[in-house]
Amino acid sequence: MPPASKGHLDRHNKPVVIDLNAAIVRVADGSPEILAVRPSGTEDDDPVAWDALPFGPFDPLKHRTMDIGLRSWVQEQTQLSLGYVEQLYTFGDRGRHALEVLDEIEHIVSVGYLALTRGGGERDGALWRSWYQYFPWEDWRDGKPAIIDRVIMPLLKEWAARKPDPASDELSRGRRADRVQFIFGTDGGNWDEETVLERYELLYEAGLVREAARDGRSNAIALGRSTDPQLGLPMQHDHRRILATAMSRLRAKLKYRPVVFELMDDTFTLYELQCTSEALLGLHVHKQNFRRLVEKAGLVEKTGRMSTRTGGRPAELFRFRREVFSERPAPGLKLAPSRTRANT
Amino acid sequence: MPPASKGHLDRHNKPVVIDLNAAIVRVADGSPEILAVRPSGTEDDDPVAWDALPFGPFDPLKHRTMDIGLRSWVQEQTQLSLGYVEQLYTFGDRGRHALEVLDEIEHIVSVGYLALTRGGGERDGALWRSWYQYFPWEDWRDGKPAIIDRVIMPLLKEWAARKPDPASDELSRGRRADRVQFIFGTDGGNWDEETVLERYELLYEAGLVREAARDGRSNAIALGRSTDPQLGLPMQHDHRRILATAMSRLRAKLKYRPVVFELMDDTFTLYELQCTSEALLGLHVHKQNFRRLVEKAGLVEKTGRMSTRTGGRPAELFRFRREVFSERPAPGLKLAPSRTRANT
DNA sequence: CTACTTTTGCTCATTTTGAGCAAAAGACCG
């Protein structure tokens, strides 16, 4: 990615740019992946060596809208064709309270985007990485992730017991404990897969993610270097926060808009569709009910062809019914996670 | 509002500013109102005389985040204290394809915000206006608004029958008709109150709102001057689009987050709560079911006091239970509009 | 031909939703 070389000048004569950051998502064999930019440096604890989301400057003179600008440089830099694109959030401060000492230019505005693709072309310096590498606590498909009880909860409880900085307008100790219990202390039944962002922000506040230490948060718990348990891979700037926002939004949207299909091939079996949905949600759903839902909602239609790659009884191949857009107001998968252990 | 006097310079030496626009909402006796800025000019068809949303520049050197910046100038200019504040969307082009000939400065980025308040201080030049003055077709509380069948549908059908500009990547005639029928041609049963933005954008595309003509849309239907039926009051720049976004977001949010209470007094009767919700949704809901919902969700608690202002049996006064934040993941009112005529 | 795997069709209890009936508790009015 060109390091935002050209741009406007502010009154201190520093370049001012509007950066468009994209969380580009695909699903490859059961894993939701995002396109990450891997800097050439290799020192693992050096913030510039952390992964970044692909980003590019927005030039209002070249592109009419930001959406168009985004599509343009993504197309240019990767050979990816983006399907669905959605704006997420605009931050005025890239690295929060950060000093950003390593950033020679002063960014002013960074706009986060979610984009869905079926995958394809990449470039060097970029790689597809499971988003659960950045958020290991978000994948509940094999039950509650061990990292929660083994690492996260103990550290969060320690943080909740500490006295909050009286200077900040922050929660009292009791409220801290409540919040921790509420957000992470769940045993599956009441896990809310949509609140990815809230969980990340809690960890940031508690100083448990690397970015917090980088930004000089006072209460950052001193996690030692590479030997210590990392709470997921860190990212440059606020990119991990943008990714969290993208995950939240996508997990929510799944339930009321037919966006999964942007990630599927033209034809697919219902089980493939289910696996993709589950990968995104980080949860298992009840198989028979999933089919009932999808078919009753009229989201798919049979192609007549069969898939034999299943290993068991061959599965019918389906395709997405585009007509739903003009039929129903809010088509989507109102997925309900199964309470019992996986029923696949 | 200071007309964005200071700011950054772009490479053409025109001021570049980041504008924060706020749709500030309150509900006053059954009417959802927004704070509108009324320019001094009075020529009704002059774009600068149209209403505007209050806005102010964002100065990244003065305020750490845009949210803080917004709160700051709102506080400064009005005496309003904002409760809930939420970022909506960021546009790179203020007036879309607009020429913006009347705007001597080139705005680059405009960020839309939704803010809720209980009302209070105003300033001169600003007034509270029902948002249904801008969107008369969105209030279904007294049945389907007459303007839809009398004005909107005929004009939209005419538009759908016209040949789309082959240059644009636009929908075919058949799809146009489908879309019109789908979005506006409903008879109450399948009216989706959340798609305010989609409806406004359709009217804009079809050239039926003043802003379309101002922006020089090719297919803008020449609505005569003041005698012609206006499809709601127009607004400056893209402010009406921002307002539509705010309405969509608020109507949706109502159902899964306890945001209504930001608009209520400390204590209220359940019927007052219902009326506020209905005002926002532009729909009537079933009274008994509304109470069941609210109480079962544990959103409120009795105060013991009574309200006698009802005219009938006195109503219990309730207050919002703040504890829900730490109890349930997604508290809100999953309101279902009543199919039958009002049952109040 | 037999075991195994996966798809697919169906049932069933429980909950949620949409809608209506009627008693309770005040104000208003003669």
Added chain:
DNA sequence: CGGTCTTTTGCTCAAAATGAGCAAAAGTAG
């Protein structure tokens, strides 16, 4: 003071949606 009117409040009930399990169908692998 008794009757009428209005609104709140409590309750019932059918229909639909949801969560979960059973079992036949149709292949593959040995």
